[in-house]
Amino acid sequence: MFFVSLIPIRPEGSSGPQPERSDAARNRERLLQAARELVAEHGVDAVTMDMLACRAEVGKGTVFRRFGNRAGLMMTLLSDAEAEFQQRFIFGPPPLGPGAPPVERLMAFGEARIRYIDKYGELARASEHSPHNRHAAPPALLWHRHIEMLLREAGVDRDPWLMASFLIATLDPERVLYALRSQGIEVARIEAGWREFAGRLLGCPPDAK
Amino acid sequence: MFFVSLIPIRPEGSSGPQPERSDAARNRERLLQAARELVAEHGVDAVTMDMLACRAEVGKGTVFRRFGNRAGLMMTLLSDAEAEFQQRFIFGPPPLGPGAPPVERLMAFGEARIRYIDKYGELARASEHSPHNRHAAPPALLWHRHIEMLLREAGVDRDPWLMASFLIATLDPERVLYALRSQGIEVARIEAGWREFAGRLLGCPPDAK
DNA sequence: ATACAAAGCGGACCGCAGTCCGTTTAGCTA
């Protein structure tokens, strides 16, 4: 599928000074293939870096050279889904994309994110376990800018930057997963809750069912 | 100081079947002493369990027998501060304690929590790094019940449980610390932001400065 | 073809959290 990589998700840009050595390319494919298999077989949390190196028939150093750390690996596995998500809320059809009033876009954003977490939550959580720079990751910055913009459009003029930070905290994969998996809350209820939350925040009268 | 342990914070209750063996008591004191010293000297994140065992002149097994894991150790170090915090929002003077209108109590709760994180954030974060049961920890459950109650009193009748979850996510030590330490946001601004956020959520007209 | 630099590679190695299990000891009982 086609997408514009607004913010580079993969660490290695395709327009670097050196393209990429052939053996490196081969190993990257091997690693991604093996990683997807292992995740499918054992689940995200059970996949270890040694396991991956072994399955891909590659040295452990190579794995870390490629992805930096475990979180980087998971981020790479998510990059397609993440790019599509970005695509949708920036260029896609309303209410998620431009065209709808900001309150509805905000509600749609949360709903989309919650469904995303329901689908990819374990990967998303694992991709954030980078030590001390979770919130500075490119996708997080983009979401933040987006929410902040919506808040401004909706007339939030008091520290919309912080308001956006608070709102995004609400959609943390860790917490949403806890509600979904451990508490057994249904997706629909969390979505409705988010709509209620966002609606209240922007002073919309609770949309009567 | 005096406090009521509403929800047991320390794993070992003082009223168990067997009181506590003398060597165990001695080692517990040694460990807590050593832990406080090490945290003061090197900071929370640099303290390792081996280090602690060594400083306390105790076997590593003893450390884990006592605290379960690293998060348990940090929780124990926090227990006094946490108990005092609980005390204040449940029995203390308004606006944090009972007596003030729910909106003001909610605002005060957030402010108090933010100051708490500014003071003990590193410990709080480390105490939550327990694998997969962060949100089920007794203090977190208590905060949740409290916020939910305040929301109900303030007239939030649509899924106050979920609303409380969302609100608490906002006060996550990890995120607040990121704003405070990495982004250099001043405590006062975050407090003001929280008031704004809580106020909007409960439909209060933004309290004119 | 050959030489050569740099990118890539691999696996031994490290530090840390957490476990296991044989040994020690406190405290009770006779």
Added chain:
DNA sequence: TAGCTAAACGGACTGCGGTCCGCTTTGTAT
């Protein structure tokens, strides 16, 4: 005081993420 048992102890061990560094491969310049 001697004996007994359960609790406590301690440190070797495991598994994992991540690093290091000497070796190999690739692509290029001659």
